[in-house]
Amino acid sequence: MIAHKEINKKHNFALIVALAVFMLTAAFIGPSAYVKAVNIYDKIRVLNQIISIVNENYVEPVNWDEALDGAFLGMLDELDPHSSYIPRDHLEGITEQYHGKFEGIGIEFDLLGGYITVISPVVDSPSDRAGLQPGDKIISIDGKDAFGISREEVFTTLRGPKGSAVKIMIKRTGVEDPFEVEIIRDQIPIYSLVASFMIDDETGYMRLTRFASTSAEEVSEAINTLRSKGMSKLIFDLRTNSGGYLEQAVNIADLFITSNDTLVFTNGRKPDMSEVYTANRNQGYGDFAIIVLINRWSASASEIVAGAIQDLDRGLVVGETSFGKGLVQRQWPLKDGSALRVTIARYYTPSGRLIQRPYDKGNRDYYQDFGKKDREEVLDSLRIGKPKYKTKKGREVFGGGGISPDIHIPLIEYNAETNNLLGNPKRLTFNWGTGFANEKKGNWKNVHLFNQEFQVTDEILNDFYSFVGEKEVIFDKGDIGSDKAYIKSVLKAEVAGAIWGRSAYYNVLVSNDPNIRSALPHFEVAKEFLNAN
Template sequence: MKNRVVYIFGLTILIFGIFTGIQIQKAISTDNFQEQLRKFNDVLSLTRKYYVDDVDTQKLVEAAINGLLSELDPHSVYIPPKQLEQVEEEFRGNFEGIGIEFQIINDTIVVVSAIPGGPSEALGITAGDRIIKINGEPYKKITNEEVRKKLRGPKGTKVDVTIYRPSIKEFMDFTIVRDKIPLYSVDAAVMIDDKTGYISLSRFAQTTFDEIKAAMDSLDKMGMERLILDLRNNSGGYMSEAVKISDLFLDQGKMIVYTKSRIPEFEEEYRAVRPFKYEKLPVIILVNNGSASASEIVSGAIQDWDRGLIVGERTFGKGLVQRQFTLNDNSALRLTISRYYTPVGRLIQRDYSKKDKIDYYRESVDQDTIEGENIEHTLEKDTTKPVYVTPKGRKVFGGGGITPDYIVKSPPLTKFTSSLLRKNLFYQYILNYLDKNGKSIQNKYKNWKMFNKDFQVDEALLNDFLSYSKKQNVEFNKEEFEKDKDYIKARLKAQIARNYWRNDGWFPVLLEIDPQFKKAISLFPEAEKFAKSKP
């Protein structure tokens, strides 16, 4: 009995000691945090009080925040109030305004396109129109931000614009009632041939799943039997949208992605939960080093389940999940709260230790992958990366992006062509070209198919463009021009097509000379085997 009392007493002392130790540790930790906070407050107060010049306190605090976050990871960021509205608008998927895309060319606001479903389109405002006055006032040397301030505003308010339309050489007055304008994340959804659908997705916003589902349903009605999903240069967005899009292609119950964190409430699993008719549709996903985050969730899930093929270049390698916290001045902290893992357990995040941000981002561009078939993933050079196995027994690698099943590099453009793009000369030239020839093109080509089949960028048009570029101080380089000639001709044709058929005209023209897309089209026999097999 005595031994039992001693045992119980000793156990009680042990538990008390552990509990006391934990509480002391918490107190020490809290005291240390408070001490560091007081230190920062003292430094800021002393600087404000005694520094030789006047100081901008807000600027100093924001610099301190950015310095703090730079010690964490490359994707935890501070967003100032002025930027937050634009960032949220992009991911919300709408804004309030008149609904146009525009460029400023020679100090003139030029309508690139009227956004479908917006008030400008409803009034007949069209690509190539020049906005001369806003609310009766002409403008001089206006900036993009000033244009947005003048044309955007609450739904239901009005703005008067005067437009010059070169095709009829007339000025026209419009009163536009502002409305909610959608920002689409599906850039294009077209049938490439009788059975191949193509969808280009630019980001993962709140409306993305609804958009892509509607696009696939529309293509399905046109006879789609197979799909190319283009996620190149899609830097990501909402994880929830990536999960729902993956669900379109995967059987119910299959893991899509899961997260790990030091905080248990941030650890979650996401699985396919709904049945869709596209779960056996042959699918090929195009990726490159600009495909990140949510794009890697989709491509990782498709690859891990042997569900389809990934074609292109290794993805960026962002496997960190951020949560946004709004601060009291309407700025925001986007903080990494967890890491995500693909179905077989791959961490896609690249190593960012011992690197500054510039080197980290440059590393995604400087890839050492070898072109060729990579179904069994034998082309990866880095043997230090962890190896995982798919249900079909294929090896796949973690620790740095998604490496495609077929590696196809996009050839770099020459300095000559890059200069043409940098100076926006393709758009400016075609704008002037259509001012003179737009009516005849519309009369001759009644629809997109007719235009794509019959319109050719002939030598006369090409030489005229080169003469124009020379006048814009772009030095002609014959060797570089010959190397990029097919691209230059396709870009000119695509620019005309975009004027009348928007992105549904733009993308198909450029895809005809796209080596990654052309390789993808040739791989559908292999993709069909993946779609039919049961892992």
């Protein structure tokens, strides 16, 4: 429990500082701002009074770190859905996700059966070079038993300075005895482009999961690689990409535009927060047609890219109407190691469309609204009376609610039993796939032959169902119904991933993706846009 005198001293000091700032500021502000400052000071006094009463009288000791973090979050919730306070213990993970690198051994992992289980080694990482495989279980680290380890302990034990060593004991399916591997830690890139390959002789595919600090560089390198393989058509998959850095979105959009057109512009309360971002005609690629795939979870930076390509008639946008996040945040570090993200501007597509959805009904409705089954029908009806805009070549588009696709492909919904199997925390498909791959991996020379020759038969599917039963997961396979083909495609992808890595997993999954199959015929129209530019 925090001593009453100590907390009162701290908050009295805070009030003195706030009052001093208020008195100094008041001399330089007009009557209207003066009144607002008085109101803010009154609320600070009330907050101090609440803290004092709670600290002195509440029935149990108060965790003031959590309580005040909650107060900060509540205050920011009143502004908009995307301004936020990031506690110190969350900030490092969030920053790392978008910064693009860390130092360690380089594995994608999960905790399965009490042990660290390798989902996939990061390509060309120390774990990859040491020969770690999907499904490997790390049973000890530097001689210490790793059973029951927490995620936080995984990070503290496996990560470390570049050049330092760690010894891990591996238990591998099909190998009788555990064996030890010494791995020298290195700098590990966190790739945001998780897949890049040719679907066929002409069509390239790229899947970007977030807009991190290295995303534009990753996309540029992938484009060059795919062009060298003969790509004349590209599917750029931004489904479920929730965004990231604005600058990276601008740089990626610039890769597809060969004119000096505006890519996006922002409008803020302060002049220095309003900017116009223009394409550099000398660095765009204009020799392939493009289709951008989006869904209801594509947001923010994804919408900047999709909006620029649509408004400038560079290609087609296919899928569902996107999330509708058109607010720009700036992050400020705070003295205790936490951070504050505040909305500083709204962003607009080249035609002038504001992509931000209304949020006047509160955060609960804002986030629940986009998950409704009839969302697309509701959005269509709401477009009546919405502002209309024109693309560069005169096509009509609408503002006020995300990016509407040129070609609508509805969300495929799977039943509860399917979601239970595929989303189960025991990672049923992965575990089955690694076991099956261990027995069969010598049957195919490469993923291309595997994809052509291997099919998940009903017999193999029943083997998976038996495996699920052994894991004591209750399900009714009779309720799978029409989802059987999808489950088979996931199982096939898991086998490929277990043999050749995560890129192979996506390669096989994409080749059986019904949304991508639906998008491919629309390249005829996308080519018309390319030829007209």
